[in-house]
Amino acid sequence: MTSADSATRRRDQALDWFLRLQAAPGDGQLRAAMQQWCAADEANAKAYRKAERIWQLSAQLAPTTQAQWPAEPVLAPVVALPVRPKRRRYWLGGAIAACLMIALAPSLSLRMQADYRTGMGETRDVTLADGSLVQMDSDTAIAVEYAGDRRDVKLLRGQAFFKVTPDKIKPFHVRAEALEVTVTGTAFNVDVGAGAGQMRVAVQEGSVKVDDWRAAKALAAQLKPGERLEYHEGQARVDTFAPGQTAAWRNGQVIADDTPVSEVVARLSRYTPGLVVLRNDELGRKRVTGVYDLRKPQAALRAVLQPHGGKVEAYGPWVIVLR
Structure with a gap:
């Protein structure tokens, strides 16, 4: 597990402890368990204190199921929380508002790194200096560096479709977390937000080479049209698909084929204002087409949830809870 994964897991655990104690403030056994968790690691205690500080600064949100969307877009990570006994209280809106503020904090540094980015529900076409086209999905950020004999783009967040101007002397590189995609001229999609720790490269035209630059190993010497590489926790898998579906998001669609609910929710969250909270791990593992x-x-x-008996509940315009 990377340090980033560890920090994210610790943050989610702190949020879970906080939500549970807000629901049952008089539960001494629960509070003792939380204190034991904090005492086990100073980083745990720090994460919990941060949740408390944000809570004190946050106004309570009354639950609502009205579809009220905000005028300004925000980034929307998906936070999966363990299942807890049902308690329909007004504290939930305020608590999740606090979670939202904590979860969005990393996006501030991301904005400093990015040369181009899109907000919630926004897509954008960027033409680079060599004429290559980058089509950016919602909630996506990229950094561009052209120097010497290299053309480099770093996908910092989200997903993008690349249509690269051919140049055999200057290969085009896309780096996305552990992956580096190398081409001279082709059309392909790269996604670093398909699910927790998952990365995907899908080719529409031409071919690409895919490496794990962190481990210095090749994953696919030649990924051809209609082939898609999925990379998760050091394991790579290649499957096939219809090339016309390479970047279905460009047509305003998410296409799921026996796909986990959690993954489809992650894709839809890019277009959903505020925080999307998936409360049920078992529901997240169910599959949909x-x-x-x-x-x-x-x-x-x-x-997505209806076939499995799930419900969508809105708490103000900024928080959606999936049960």
Whole structure:
């Protein structure tokens, strides 16, 4: 587990302890367990103190199921929390508002690194200096560096479709977390937000070479049209698909084919203002098949959960809870 993964896991655990204690403030046994968790590691205690400070600064949000969307877009990470006994209290809106502020904090440094970025529900086409086209999905950020005999783009967040101008002398490189994609001229999609720790490269035209630059090993010497590489926790898997579906998001769609609910939710969250909280791990592991409309993300979330008896609940305009 990377240090970033560890920090994210610790943050989620702190948020879970905080939510549970807000629901049962008089539960001495629960509070003792939380204190034991904090005492086990100073980083745990620091994460919990941060949750408390944000809570003190946050206004309570009353629950609502109205579809009220904010005027300004924000980034929307998905936080998966363990299942707890059902308690429908007004504290939940405020507590999750605090979680939202904590979860969005890393995006501030991301904005400093990015040359181009998109907000929630926004897509953008960027033409680079050599004429190569980058089509950026919602909630995506890239950094560009052209120097000497290299053309480098770093995908910092989200996903993007690249249509690269051919140049055999200056290969085009896309680095996305552990992956580095190398091409001279082709069209392909790279996604670093398909799910927790998952990365994908899908080719529409031409071919690409994919390496794990951290481990200095090749994953695919030649990924051809209609081939897709999925990389997760050091393991690479290549499958096939219809090339026309390389970047379905460009047509306003999420296409799921026996896909885990958690992964589809992660894709839809890019178009959903605020924080999306998946409360049930078992529900997240269920699988769905279908085509979902990115232009109506809340309706799409309901369609994803409906076959498995899940519900979508809105707490103000900034928080959506999936049960």
